[in-house]
Amino acid sequence: MRTPERNVALGHCLGAIVWIVLFVAGFGWGAWSLAHARLDAKTVQTSAWLDGSAGTALNKALRLPKQDIIETVNAAARYRLLGDLGDQAALGCPQWLFYRDGLRPQPSAGSGVLQDRLRLMRYWTGELRAQHIGVLVVAVPDKSRIEASHLCGQPISQVMQQRLDTWQAALRADGVPFVDLRPVLSGHTASMFFRTDVHMNADGARSAAAAVARAALPLLANEKGTQAFDVGQPGAPEIRMGDLIVLSGLEHAPDGWRPALEKVPPQTIEPVRGGGLLDDTPPVEVLLAGSSNGRRSNFAPWLGIGLGREVWNLSMDGGQFSGALVSAFKARGQWPKSLKLVIWEFSENALSLPLTDDEKAVLERLPSTTANAAGTAAHPA
Known part of the structure; x- marks a missing residue:
């Protein structure tokens, strides 16, 4: 006959066995996952632990089976019950989503990050001028x-x-042409950005592209090109999955358990070709080295319409402050001799992000004080 004390002891033993099995299974799964993760030494070096990238890499390596489903359920419940979208997105109203990196600086971004980027700007603009190539800097407002309202x-x-x-x-003092898009995008009744996305919508991109084109033409001898474009009519609205929905872990959540998705009419814009066998494309005169803004909402085609030129678009998703520009410089030997202008575009919040490895590498090669690359007077628009 079992006494109450013996039953309690037996329960403790069974509980301990269960926990031991769980710990052993978890340790085994973690060891197996790490062994197959193929993490290089750079991923787990000291600086990677300080800026959080090592932890992110380990989290990706230690994922459990069906973890995507678990995370979606957790994110959906967190949004529905608490109105919380996680670490990367913040909820405004009504159902407006905002990128947290546009609201506050990352902890790993020091106070000197802007001065470092000014040094980079002076170096890169100086390199372009040495090749007799103009530059126009465009910071897209956050x-x-x-959409502060x-x-x-x-x-x-x-x-x-x-x-x-x-x-x-600083751009004005250094004589670097730039475009201030704040007055262009502010004060409209209609929204200029997507509700569930960090990017400009069709109205915002078209307005911004027109302003950039107006500022760029004086750098092209005030000569608008002759390239024509075929602007298609907007189609029937289609559901668009905003990137802030994805960052919140709600991409696969059911309706009602995530912010309502937007419906956006698609529109195609294509340069008009002659169609002949010997129909050569016009020489490349303008390069757009931008962020994901340059790849959304027909920003680059609208820019080409304003310039009368087809734009060589090297913009990249995740380009942050200088990703596309650095990539373009690495292939500088293949630039066409006809190139006259580089339009360097990035999001405002990129000024406050931690330096990338490429940016750090360039800074290491520069003297402590980069010479002022002053040239002609700035042309703010």
Whole structure:
């Protein structure tokens, strides 16, 4: 006959066995996952632990079976019950989503990051001028600045917002042409950005591209090209999965357990070709080295329409401050001799992001004080 004390002891033993089995299974799964993760030494070096990238890499390596489903359920419940979208997105109203990196700086971004990027700017613009190639700098204002009426109490870092003024003042002092898109995108009744995405919508991209084209033409001898474009009519609205929905882990959540998806009419814009066998494309005169803004909402085609030239678009997703520009410089030997202007575009919040490895590598090659690459007077638009 079992006494109550013996039953308690037996329960403790069974509980301990269960926990031991779980710990052993977890340890075994973790060891197997790490052994097959193929993490290189650079991924787990000291600097990677300090900026958080090592932890991110390990989290990806230690994923459990069916973890995607578990994470979707957790994210959906968190949104539905708490109105919380996780670490990368913030919820405004009504159902407006904002990128947290546009609201406050990352902890690993030091106060000197803007000065480092000013050094990089002076170096790169100097390199372009040495090749007799013009440059036009375009910082796309953050969505939180333009659509501030939808923030509904979400706090914004004033330090981050002041950096754009500091940046443009430095460009002006150095004689680097730039475009200030704040007055272009502000004050409209219609929204200029997608509700569930960090990018400009069709209206915003078209307005921004027209302003950039107006500022670029004086750098092209005020000569608009003759390239024609076929602008298609907008089609029937289609559901669009916003990137902030994806970042929140709600891509596969059911309706009602995530913010409502947007419906956007697609539109195609193509350069008009002659169609002949010897129909050569016009020489490349303008290169767009931009972020994902340059790949969304027909920004590059609208820019080409404003310039009368087809734009060589090297913009890249995840390009941040200088990804596309660095990539373009690495292939500088293949640039066509006809190139006259580089339009360097990035999002405002990229000024406050931690330096990338490519940016750090360039800074290491520069003297402590990069010479001022002053040239002609700036042309803010």
